[in-house]
Amino acid sequence: MAENWVRCRRCYEVFDAEEGPCPKCGVPYRPPAANLQPIDGLYTERYADKVEGAGEAGGAEIPGAKIVDTPRPRRRSRPALFVGAGAVLIVGALVVVIVMELGGGATPTRAPVYVRGAETVQPRQPTLPPILALTLGQVANYQLDAHVTIQANIQLNSQVKWKTQSLTTKFDGHVSEGDQSGTVQTGGTSQEIRMVGGLFFVRSLPSGKWSLLPNLPSYLLVCPVLGVSSTQDLVEIGPTMRAGQMMNHLQSTSSWAPDISRITMTDLSSLPIKPTAMLLDLWVDDNGVPLSATVEATNIGDGGTKLLDIQITYTFSDVGVPTDMVAPISPSPAPSPSATPGS
Numbered sequence: 001m002a003e004n005w006v007r008c009r010r011c012y013e014v015f016d017a018e019e020g021p022c023p024k025c026g027v028p029y030r031p032p033a034a035n036l037q038p039i040d041g042l043y044t045e046r047y048a049d050k051v052e053g054a055g056e057a058g059g060a061e062i063p064g065a066k067i068v069d070t071p072r073p074r075r076r077s078r079p080a081l082f083v084g085a086g087a088v089l090i091v092g093a094l095v096v097v098i099v100m101e102l103g104g105g106a107t108p109t110r111a112p113v114y115v116r117g118a119e120t121v122q123p124r125q126p127t128l129p130p131i132l133a134l135t136l137g138q139v140a141n142y143q144l145d146a147h148v149t150i151q152a153n154i155q156l157n158s159q160v161k162w163k164t165q166s167l168t169t170k171f172d173g174h175v176s177e178g179d180q181s182g183t184v185q186t187g188g189t190s191q192e193i194r195m196v197g198g199l200f201f202v203r204s205l206p207s208g209k210w211s212l213l214p215n216l217p218s219y220l221l222v223c224p225v226l227g228v229s230s231t232q233d234l235v236e237i238g239p240t241m242r243a244g245q246m247m248n249h250l251q252s253t254s255s256w257a258p259d260i261s262r263i264t265m266t267d268l269s270s271l272p273i274k275p276t277a278m279l280l281d282l283w284v285d286d287n288g289v290p291l292s293a294t295v296e297a298t299n300i301g302d303g304g305t306k307l308l309d310i311q312i313t314y315t316f317s318d319v320g321v322p323t324d325m326v327a328p329i330s331p332s333p334a335p336s337p338s339a340t341p342g343s
Helices: 048-052 079-103 130-139 260-264
Strands: 005-007 014-016 146-156 165-176 179-186 189-196 199-204 211-213 234-242 245-252 277-284 290-300 306-317
Touching (some): 130 234, 130 277, 130 290, 146 260, 234 277, 260 290, 260 306
Antiparallel strands (some): 146 165, 146 306, 165 179, 189 199, 245 277, 290 306
16 A cells, blocks of 8 residues: 555645545646666767658658647836836936035045034033132131231322322231131221221230220221132233242132222322222132232333332231130120019
């Protein structure tokens, strides 16, 4: 039974040849030709005599399939193909025109040109130099801790008064946590001043008694020093060597407008003229800690003569070191409120 199993020529299904055609595709089984004769020699030599007589009367036909010339089927026209081909040609022509407009005739090695939309970029604000912000945090601080010395020389020309007048004020003291204490020398008088907790005490040197002033003279306040209130009041000049130490040099701008009485620790409200030009030079370390400063305030007349000349020098030391301030006397106790009648 196994000898009758065969494989289909179309679908390669295995089936029994005696039972009929292929059960899968229905192709009948054809047994192979028996006793095939091997072909000796060339095909053309074997059938040469038959080919010559082919088509003649009595001639033998060439075995095998015949080639019959049949009319070829007519190709159907496809409009979509023509439309697509036309579109491709149009796009190609447009690309060529654009290339020629952008740089036709340019060498093949020319870099491609990319066209991009313009971007609107907002200008960046200039970065503030850190040294200015650090310095402002020191000199504009009401709670500055430091040892401060101030010397102011004020000179009024005789063209303003009938004679030249000059005045020198010196201060040597400490400021700490909003309090201050030190000595002030103005003209030929010396005073020791102290401010503790908003109360202002003063005494004459060398042996005067302490007294509590009812009003605080604003020109005797040290902090905030130099009248700098904004970073716009200063500009950075650059590093410089001063007193054998590398420092950062800062200078005032036109926006700097201090109280000249506060800067000199002298009441200059009675001056007949005011300074018309003021310049601050400030030297600080890399952390913005003030080291020294000079202030020049002048009023120059038409002939170039200095009608008013004010020269001020500041020095700072022990910056950041607090100092204990103690009231020299106890303020008088406030009177107790009177009892309300009938209470």
